[in-house]
Amino acid sequence: MTDTVLSSLNSALHQALSANDKVYLLGEDILDPYGGAFKVTRGCSTAFPNRVIASPISEAGMVGIATGMALRGLRPVVEIMFGDFVTLAADQIINHLSKFRWMYNDQVCVPVIIRTPMGGRRGYGPTHSQTLEKFFLGTPGLRIMAPTSFGDPGGLIFDAIINTEDPVLFIENKLLYPLPLKNMLGDPDFDIISTMDEAPSYYVSIHGAPSASITLATYGYMAELAQKAMYRLAYEYEVFAELIVLTQLAPFNLSSVLESASHTGRLIVMEEGNLTMGWGAEVIARIAEASGSKSIQARRLAAKDYSVPASSLLETALFPGEQDIIRAGLQLTGKQKE
Template sequence: MRVAENLNAALHRALAEDPDLHLLGEDVLDPYGGAFKITRGLSDRFPERVLSTPISENAITGVAAGLALAGDSAIVEIMFGDFAALAFDQLVNFAAKSVSMYGSRVPMRLVVRCPVGGGRGYGPTHSQSLQKHFVGVPGLALYEVSPFHDNADVLAEMFAREEPCVLFEDKVLYTRPMYEVAEPFRLDVHTPGVARVFLDERPDCVVVAGGGVSHRVMAAMRSLLLEEEIVCTLLVPSRLYPVGIELPPGTRRVFVVEEGTAGGTWGAEVAHEIHRRHFADLDGPVTLIHSADSVIPTAPHLEAAVLVGADDVHRVIRETLRG
């Protein structure tokens, strides 16, 4: 099963289990089934609760937040995560605040799905990873799809929080198989919600990364092992924020990889938490690895030069550990 199929199955299950759940978005109805086919089959099966909307991310999110405020549950599909900026007001000034601003806690079961990331030649306004712009908002939790977490469990966890959540979904990741790890590495669950890809229990470094860049990190881990004899462990959290990373015992060096640009990032928040709790145990500060400080070009060779890749991860880890 590929990631897109797993996510589609999770949406089918969620709608089947919750008769008060609605899904809203642009072009989500069959036979189209959404721009990336994640909603395929849903409108045929649940015609009264899967609603195709006009092109207004602000309005879609506002309606969904109203449904959540009234006691129902709602999922919003933003066709391209870049346009979540148009829903920022509804998320930050209405949905997230509604959890606590009325004098007692109000459950807000709202999930906003955002396909993000480059690698498909969609250009500057359809390829961004905007996770950092939503970090730190009270009452707003952030998640990222990975090939190591069953999306049915992830959706269930988000709704159980009873607060608005944003789910970031890397577009290239949609085509990847679930739970695939290249030898000689192994996969397990390090802590609840955090997958671990590892070789042994005493690595030279730990890499923390969202699911969207996990394959690039694993490629770098393999080349570092074969070419430099550097052993890495990868931690992939399902929930980005609030941060919940527990380092393996004996960790001495930590890297955080994300596709977004530097400056006020999720990676910086991870580094802050690790420094606050583990700084005395580390051999150096957490190192952040980002894409270039640039818009994302459409031309494949220029896009590849801007986005963080396996070669960048390899180079930074090698230079930091061997420097």
């Protein structure tokens, strides 16, 4: 059976529970036979009944409990059932969890992982479809990560659970779960290079293509759409792009994006959250500051500044899609009028 993002994350949770008896899982409805709303914790409570804890519907309380557990040497992993509910725990994340290490002068560490599925395109409507990580980006002391189907999403979370000393908000786009992991070495159409560090970036280019004239930068499920769009840009329009897929959003490390955009001179940043004050705005600001005298043309693609509608026609129009990426690529390279 092919590994999917879901099976990779699920195996990683099993492995982490097995590797270290300080690891605990907390969440709503995570026990078997249900195994969590998206099944990421399936089997964990059967294999480790004492370390998988069913929580009341108390997102803030649960993050607080996990923070206290971590201060006393445990390594809790909290599941927030829908990313939309992470705002309930905002005070815990911002005023407690992320603060303790710094404000206590590095005398403590708080290794809590908060995993949560974000994202729309499933018709769940305004409060079960959002992409809210932008509200936590830039919170000092908080690392934000997002797996994709590139590389090893399970390895990413396993490493975070076992090795982190600081809190991590781990954003899992819902549409990634059923996707098979990418063939990193033998893909006939794409060359994929990993930076091989603990939160790798992936450089994706069309196999055998001339040097790229445009850089696409994104994370999570948008990387899937970007990869499809770059294929069509190459084969239908002879516009060659390089796609940078990030797995760590904060703290910002944009060296891979800067390197690529410095060569291509054109950058499109893409996210599923609402446009205004989003991740992409900060990426472009930082790239502009770091690019020196070199001019880089930039464009943002993001969800329109409305709540996510339930109706599929409206929802599709709200989020940036493959066609939007192609259009932006053609406009930025002068192949199509604005």
